[in-house]
Amino acid sequence: MWCFSLQRRSLHSSFRLMKKLKGKTGAEQRWLQRQLKDPYVKASHAQNFRCRSAFKLLEIDDKFGLLQPGYSVVDCGAAPGAWSQVAVQRVNSAGTDPELPHGTVVGIDLLNIQALHGAHFLSSHDVTDPATHARLQELLPAGRAHVILSDMAPNASGFREMDHEKLIAMCLTLIDLAEKTLQPGGSLLCKYWDGSLAHKLQKSLSTVFASVRTLKPNASRKDSAERYFLARTYRKPVK
Structure with a gap:
């Protein structure tokens, strides 16, 4: 049936x-x-995920164990909410399993995000705004997250290099967000489009994370320039 x-x-x-x-x-x-x-589109309908991107995060988490029960997660560029759906399941923020620790999921986007049980969404919020950082610190236990996720991207202009530069600039702002909200030893997963400035982002991440690796999950279309940096073991910079 x-x-x-x-x-x-x-x-x-x-x-x-x-x-x-x-x-x-x-x-x-x-x-x-x-x-x-697309088999991932069909699977997203079958499993009630809001879009196919859920399978990228599922694949990465299955391999690297980013999301653990009880963890606090910040999902940047969260709309329509597929990554938050995965995070809610994996960190048990909806309390589905009463035997496991309850986590926290907070999603941020300039767009409106449909409500999701187990997640708190900051719609119409700019991830670079200090007011957003302050609100995050209020929502996160002890004001800190274990993991920052970012699948955000600018609106495509049609000019590949320009779009690449915009996304790299957006990803660089996550380093400031990490300083405000990521606990020592935490992780950051962010999408970027491959291009001339990818090394700049990798170098910047390497200054505050012990390891940075490039990922291309199977659910990411082969003809796409989409890649992910997985940065682990956050080391807050000394000022």
Whole structure:
């Protein structure tokens, strides 16, 4: 019965996407057709994730164990909330398992984020704003997080190098956020687009984290310049 329900939901989703093809430009039609064929899109519908990006974080966490029950997590660029869904499950912030410690998940985005049990969302908030940092410190236990996640990205301009530079600049602001909210020994996972300034970001992260590695999860499309830096063991800079 459960399998039939999933098949019916998948067929319904496919039908809706096919209807959307009508009247679209060539580029829009290609994007929608790719969505129809994407197994991660289908899996996200089946497992009630808000978008396919959930599987990138699931894959990374399965391999590196970033998210543990009882941990506090800050999710930057959280909309529509798929990464927060994963974090809520993994840190037990909804208290689903009463035998495990309860974690905390706080998501931030300039956009509105639909409510999610187990997460506190700061919609219409700028991650670089000191007022946002202050609010985070109020919401996090002892004012500190174990993990900062960032899947945020600028609106695409169509100019690859310009978009790359904008995203690198956004990622660099996370170092300031870490100083304000990340506990010693904590971790940071951030998305970037590969390009000429990636080494600058890696070098900056290496000044405050003991290890920095590049990741390309299987759920990240092969033709995409998308990469992730996983920075671990935060060392607060001495001033």
